[in-house]
Amino acid sequence: MFSQAQTIRILSLMMLLALPLSGLTGCSTWMTGGFRDPDVRLVKVDVIKAKLLEQQFLLRFRVDNPNDVSLPVRGLVYTVHLNDVKLASGESSTWFTVPANGHETFDVPVRTNLWRHMKYIVKLLEKPDEPIHYRLEGEVKTGLMFGKSVHLSRNGEIIPGNYIPE
Numbered sequence: 001m002f003s004q005a006q007t008i009r010i011l012s013l014m015m016l017l018a019l020p021l022s023g024l025t026g027c028s029t030w031m032t033g034g035f036r037d038p039d040v041r042l043v044k045v046d047v048i049k050a051k052l053l054e055q056q057f058l059l060r061f062r063v064d065n066p067n068d069v070s071l072p073v074r075g076l077v078y079t080v081h082l083n084d085v086k087l088a089s090g091e092s093s094t095w096f097t098v099p100a101n102g103h104e105t106f107d108v109p110v111r112t113n114l115w116r117h118m119k120y121i122v123k124l125l126e127k128p129d130e131p132i133h134y135r136l137e138g139e140v141k142t143g144l145m146f147g148k149s150v151h152l153s154r155n156g157e158i159i160p161g162n163y164i165p166e
Contacts (some may be wrong), residue, residue: 002039031121038071038098039064040152053115057088059108065098071142072097076108078138127160
């Protein structure tokens with residue numbers, strides 16, 4: 001027979017080997033090719049603080065999961081442009097889970113300095129009823145043990161007059 005110490009070592013080894021395999025059940029959709037990429041959208045941009053040399057925004061993203069299993073999200077790498085001006089870029093390491101066939105929203109705080117582009121931005125805001133083109137590019141990091149990066153690219157327009165208080 002085994003001593004108590006040997007039994008504990010054997011059980012520990014068995015658990016150590018079983019642990020990675022237990023995490024694969026939720027990933028089977030990814031391995032079999034049935035995984036559908038989530039839809040990620042920028043749904044809102046809030047101005048938190050706007051000083052001369054630093055601006056703070058809160059970007060709100062929505063992740064829609066079209067899969068029949070929950071989707072763990074480990075973060076987001078992003079770049080946001082207004083017309084040709086880079087508004088912000090960075091990485092969020094927020095972890096959350098999107099339910100199966102559901103959605104989740106999350107906020108990303110952003111700090112930037114648009115001082116060198118101030119003339120251009122003021123010129124854009126002189127006509128608040130004309131749309132400004134935006135572009136969002138990035139990658140969503142999904143999964144736990146065996147992650148998958150999902151590329152995203154969105155284009156759209158915002159009308160500044162809708163966001164400027166009267």
